[in-house]
Amino acid sequence: YSFFITKDMKVDLESQELKGTLPILYVFIARADKSITNVTFGSLNGNGAFQEYAPGKTGGGSPGVRIKYTDNQSGNSQTLYYFTTDISDGGIHSNPGFLKFCQHFGVGSSLLKSSSYLLFESGFGTIRNFILDRSRLIVQDDAGIPLDYFSRDKWNIRLFGNYIGPIEIFKQHYQPKLQDLYAQSNPPPLEFNFGYRWNYKESNLMVIQRN
Structure with missing residues (x-):
């Protein structure tokens, strides 16, 4: 794992x-x-x-x-x-x-990995907004900050790997828009596992940079 x-x-x-x-x-x-x-x-x-x-x-x-x-x-x-x-x-x-x-x-880079989808929850808005305000670069899996918080006029999103949705325990945090973006982007594969998917062929990674 x-x-x-x-x-x-x-x-x-x-x-x-x-x-x-x-x-x-x-x-x-x-x-x-x-x-x-x-x-x-x-x-x-x-x-x-x-x-x-x-x-x-x-x-x-x-x-x-x-x-x-x-x-x-x-x-x-x-x-x-x-x-x-x-x-x-x-x-x-x-x-x-x-x-x-x-x-x-000041402003820096942030890494979010296997974070239990906490930043999807309303009770974690302060830290989520802090990361968005203070990051020039965010590297994360799908358990980080939801895609909806990244407007395309402010952020450039590079996708890697394959998004097949969260594991069973977190299935309520499935992101249809992220699935669509992966389907449209044809991203390069990952050669290592990252996040909750132990099989690297099922892992996803996002490199999100402020424009």
């Missing part, structure tokens, strides 16, 4: 000797030929500032980690932030630090 199942992660990531998400991030960084130089635990305050934890202490807000690493080929340094936070409308209203943190980075 090319996705994690939330309810399984809650069990699996706590039943191993190395617990939590952090070891997984370490593995992916190492496999990308990077060297970790510093790991700092902290949280975001209400203004979106990352505050380091004092030794042996934890804080409120959105807990997370800052990982600094270098590329083993170029020597360039980069920083990865990972946070635990609630991005529903209610969660953002009660704890606005995460979006304020993201605002500091």
Whole structure:
């Protein structure tokens, strides 16, 4: 599979000797030929500032980690932030630090993959609008932002793979307009699986760029 199942992660990531998400991030960084130089635990305050934890202490807000690493080929340094936070409308209203943190980075690129079709729901309008307003490029599968939110005068949409609709558990989020667009576009195939379809011949990918 090319996705994690939330309810399984809650069990699996706590039943191993190395617990939590952090070891997984370490593995992916190492496999990308990077060297970790510093790991700092902290949280975001209400203004979106990352505050380091004092030794042996934890804080409120959105807990997370800052990982600094270098590329083993170029020597360039980069920083990865990972946070635990609630991005529903209610969660953002009660704890606005995460979006304020993201605002500091201006306009950028967004990746949405196997996101449980949450951005189809009315209760996730704030984060959906934030992504649309702050992205010059969005890479996603059909579980990301619905096609109806991308007006063709503002966005250029490139399709890859094959759209056959959501898996059974998410079948209510089938998009007829996306099916029609795939039929009209004759997109190039994907050579890897992406999203909820484990068979790469059934996977879809959209590269959506602001005009």
